[in-house]
Amino acid sequence: MAEHIIELRNVSKDYEGTEALKGIDLKIHKNEFVTLLGPSGCGKTTTLRIIGGFEQPTTGEVLFEGVNISELPPYKRRVNTVFQRYALFPHMDVYENIAFGLRIKKLDEATIEQKVSRMLSLVNLSGYERRSVTSLSGGQQQRIAIARALVNEPEVLLLDEPLGALDLKLRKEMQIELKNMQQALGITFIYVTHDQEEALTMSDTVVVMSEGEIQQIGSPVDIYNEPENAFVADFIGESNIIDGIMLRDELVIIQGKEFPCVDKGFAKDELVDVVIRPEDIKLVPESEGILTGVVESVIFKGVHYEMLVKCEDYHWMVHSTLMEAEGTRVGLTVLPNDIHIMHKMRTSTASQEVEVGHE
Amino acid sequence: MKRNWALTPYLIWMIIFIVVPLALVVYYGITVNTDSGVAFSLSNFKRFAEPIYLRVLWRSIKLAIISTIICLIIGYPVAMILAGNSFKHKNVMVMLLVVPMWMNFLLRTYAWLTLLEKNGIINSILGKFGLPMLNILYTESAVILGMVYNFLPFMILPIYSVMSKMDYSLIEAAEDLGANSLIVFRRVIFPLSLPGVVSGITMVFMPAVTTFVISRLLGGGQFTLIGNLIEQQFLYVGDWNFGSTMSLIMMVIILISMLFMNKADGPERSGGLW
Known part of the structure; x- marks a missing residue:
């Protein structure tokens, strides 16, 4: 048996001249929870649809356990999909929706009934068999959609932003439930989302995508702590991204000041992107800071305060549980370990603007 | 309900042009003119039960059903492709x-008429290729042809309307669950298009069963339909009472067929024109 259950080899997709995917290479292990993460239009849904068989790649191939399945129609693939808007059949009740795939396999009624009721109890909706799907709430429809896919015992489950339509509280609950289900059933999940927090919470592996290309593949911790480029740093959580000059190994100049860091191997005087997470900046009395600036705004965010500190022409975003009043002059320090140095992206000139992160 | 007065003009309109005429038809339908004046009588209903009229009624319904079926067979694939x-x-x-x-x-x-005539366009083209003449003018076939030609759009449009609003991800979901295109059609596309089919059938059947122009022109005088009978009673015979009786009977027939169609459509669905 092949080592990877799904493998994409140099997959690209053109839509009438626009490149949605530019040569994706991706290997997915069995029982892995993989999340394709990126802003809208980054190609994550296209990638999922190519794996599901709803789109044909323009070039490249899709392998399933080492076998090329690029030409197979969706109904011959051993993957099932949970669609973004659930796509439940409105003319069938809950039972018939879940039984749809089983009936096609021509299983006998007793087996179907047993499998459907097991699925319903898995998604906590026992007793809903004869309810009309249109009468269910968003969260319930969501669970039925998952049950309808899982009842076919797929090797791989594809999920296209399945929690996008749910409210925050329900979304958090479903995230945990999905993760538990995936671990309990031992099925490979390929999950598409634009929500970085969701990706970090649920995944074994996160694939960050932008403009039809994979930016980084790694564990949530790696992606967060060691972003490979400014895009990833900016997209995963909030970041300060600023120009720096490498003076030598383990020493970088930011805004004219020397900061000790842990990065090596850059050319002398190389222009680099420096990424510092807002929670890694310490506000200290003015005299003790490496940089000094004025607090320009303070927003209460619940757990912490989000402050913008203006140092010369750059606004640093700082997260802290302690508040400094607007207009206070403060000093900024950063521990060497919390400074991330990255080679400049070929295309990035815009990312040196005032970065106030995402959300 | 607030602002009931805004409804008043519509209410007046409806009373003058719908309720009053309907009441008149009912009035004429259940009365007869005698020497001593107008009298209540159901004799016109009895008269309609005579075989000659029942045959006309049966022919009207039969031709309308055949036309509706042909419209459905032609129209459904067209709507689906569109x-x-x-x-x-x-x-x-x-x-x-x-x-x-x-x-x-x-x-x-x-x-x-000009197309189907003995020396019309179709026959001269057929003649050029040495093919047998087509002599269907003034036959049932010509009447059916006329009905299908005239009413086909009423079948296509509601089905097209329902189908083009259909959520494409439902079809993908069915494929994803293992359905080939035949099963997708049978278990998803067709059931979901039913409201359109019901609208289409209603919208073709109703004008087809009451038409008098098509049967008069393409059927010659030989294919009297119920519409022609009613027309004759009003315009030529001057027996408004019998004409009204037949109109009432047609209304009841249409009402029953609509109730039947609505039932077939199921209670929860919507999306058709009715």
Whole structure:
């Protein structure tokens, strides 16, 4: 048996001249929870649809356990999909929706009934068999959609932003439930989302995508702590991204000041992107800071305060549980370990603007 | 309900042009003129039960059903192709379907006379290729042809409307769950298109069963339909009472068939024109 259950080899997709995917290479292990993460239009849904068989790649191939399945129609693939808007059949009740795939396999009624009721109890909706799907709430429809896919015992489950339509509280609950289900059933999940927090919470592996290309593949911790480029740093959580000059190994100049860091191997005087997470900046009395600036705004965010500190022409975003009043002059320090140095992206000139992160 | 007064003009309109005429038809339908004045009588209903009239009624219903079935057989695939994603010039096609309806109904039907005539266009073309003549003018076939030609758009449009609003991800979901295109059609596309089919059937059957122009022009005088009978009673015989009785009977028949169709459509669905 092949080592990877799904493998994409140099997959690209053109839509009438626009490149949605530019040569994706991706290997997915069995029982892995993989999340394709990126802003809208980054190609994550296209990638999922190519794996599901709803789109044909323009070039490249899709392998399933080492076998090329690029030409197979969706109904011959051993993957099932949970669609973004659930796509439940409105003319069938809950039972018939879940039984749809089983009936096609021509299983006998007793087996179907047993499998459907097991699925319903898995998604906590026992007793809903004869309810009309249109009468269910968003969260319930969501669970039925998952049950309808899982009842076919797929090797791989594809999920296209399945929690996008749910409210925050329900979304958090479903995230945990999905993760538990995936671990309990031992099925490979390929999950598409634009929500970085969701990706970090649920995944074994996160694939960050932008403009039809994979930016980084790694564990949530790696992606967060060691972003490979400014895009990833900016997209995963909030970041300060600023120009720096490498003076030598383990020493970088930011805004004219020397900061000790842990990065090596850059050319002398190389222009680099420096990424510092807002929670890694310490506000200290003015005299003790490496940089000094004025607090320009303070927003209460619940757990912490989000402050913008203006140092010369750059606004640093700082997260802290302690508040400094607007207009206070403060000093900024950063521990060497919390400074991330990255080679400049070929295309990035815009990312040196005032970065106030995402959300 | 607030602002009930805004409804008043519509209410007056409806009373004058719908309720009063309907009441008049009922009044005429259940009365007869005698020497001593107007008298209540159901004798016209009895008269309609005579075989000669029942045969006309049966013929009307039969031709309407046949036309409706043919419209469905032709119209359903057309609507499906038009609503399909792959079809690029769908707006032009839908437009072409609708354009003939802008032309006068009488003219459209009359045109078939010249086409179907013994020495008409169709027969001269057939003759050129040495093929047998087509002599269907003034037969049931010509009447059915006229009905199908005139009412086909009423079948296509509601089905097209329902199909083009259909959520494409439902079809993908069915494929994802293992359904090939035949099963997708049978278990998803067709059941979901039923409201359109029901609307289409209703919209073709109703005008077909009451038409008198098509049967008069293309059927010659030989194929009297119920519409022609009613027309005769009012325009030529002057027996408004019998004409009204027949109108009432037709209304009841249409009402029953609509109730039947609504039942077939199921209680929860919507999306059709009715």
